[in-house]
Amino acid sequence: MNDLQSLKQQIQETGFSAEAKRVLLEILDKALVAGGKLSPDDKKKLLNIIQLEVDKNEAEADASDQVAASLERFVQDLDIATETAERRTDHLSKQAGEEAKNLEEDINSATTAH
């Protein structure tokens, strides 16, 4: 009897869905009314419901991990594209700076020569 009472307490404190909790507690109350006797059918029902809840939570965890990984891959891909753009920008800056200097010198010397 005490074992079933403390089991009820544990179920209440575990994060079961409201509907699963309702049915699990209903079955345990029935067993308590029967003097603490849990029938094999009810035991099977309890185990099935809990397994169902475990499967649901694990499926949600897997899906959340997959979504997180996809989003992190997006950030990674964007960072790689940014790095490439930075590298190309730096190269262009350097190249353009040298070319601009030469051109400016030629413009200045043409003006001075005149």
Add this chain to the structure above:
Amino acid sequence: MDQTGENKYSLEPAKQAAAEAGKQRLDKLMRFLYTVAGADVLVTKSAEVGKQLATDKATELKDRAVAFRDKVVEKAVGIKNDLIEEGNRAAAGVAEAVNTTAHRMEDKATELTKRAEISGLKPAAWMQEKYAQAYQIPAKIREVIAGRYETRASAAELRAAQEVQDYQAMLKTLQEQHAVKIALLGEARTEALHTAGEHKQKAVDRRQKAAQMTSVKDRIARIQATL
């Protein structure tokens, strides 16, 4: 968690730093075209030479200055276009992956709901989660995708400008268009990092719950059933 409820081991500051670093790098790229637009100064300067000297040399210098400006700007525009296209491609990739996960989860939910009914649960009351909403593409990534079919900004239009003023006005418009798109990529990046963190936390919570439920199940398995 400590007594104040604050998580000492939170990755939040590191995540914020990473988000900030990525944003700063994109901001730097956003400003770049303004710097190379300085090539215009040489075009103006060479045109002044042309006014003073009506010689072949002056014409050659002006042609060189225009060619230089066009080449630099064209390359800079190309760099930004490539960055935006890579961002669009990455956004389309994440959208496809998230949709696939949401569909797979909806299929799993259908299977679980059937099992729930067999186990004596009311399916509608038990399966309240809407997975299409729980696993959806973040808003900013959706915005990036929505704008991805816009025409690739072209430096060729700039080259066609006859006057320096026209050229500068067109360049300004182009820079503004690029700035909006690059800023959006930065926002999508920040949102993606934040949402990924939420999903990671959700995965940890769900696994903890599953472990607690398994311990309840193990306890029930040890109970001697009696008729």
